[in-house]
Amino acid sequence: VQLVESGGGLVQAGGSLRLSCAASGRTFSINAMGWYRQAPGKQRELVARITSSSTNYADSVKGRFTISRDNAKNTMYLQMNSLKPEDTAVYYCNARVKIGLLEPYDYWGQGTQVTVSS
Secondary structure, X not given: OEEXXXXXXXXXXXXXXXXXXXXXXXXXXXXXXXXXXXXXXXXXXXXXXXXXXXEEXXXXXXXXXXXXXXXXXXXXEEEEOOOOHHHOEEEEEEEEXXXXXXXXXXXXXXXXXXXXXX
C-alpha cells in the first residue's frame, strides 16, 4: 500500500484546510485509515480515524475536524476548520492492513506540513 498526502500549507488562525490521502496498491486489505500529527519536540498523536463503521477524533479536534473517505477514489480526507496555532504540525496519513490471522501492519505517508499563524 502506498499513501500520498496533499493539501497542507500556511493558514491564519480561524481558517480552513483540507488534507487528502490517496492510497494505491492492495487497498482492499486496508482495515482502517487515520490521520496523525507530530509537532516539533512532541510525539506523534492520533488526530482522527475512520473504519467502515465508525469515526473517532482526538478531543482537541472534535467539532472542528471531519474525517471522511471516498472508497471509489481510494482517498481519505481531513477537513480542518477553525484552525488554531496549536494545530501546527506535520500531518501523516496512516493505513492499517489486516489480512486473515496475521498481525495488523501500518503504512504511512510522507507527511504534509500544516502551519497555522496567529
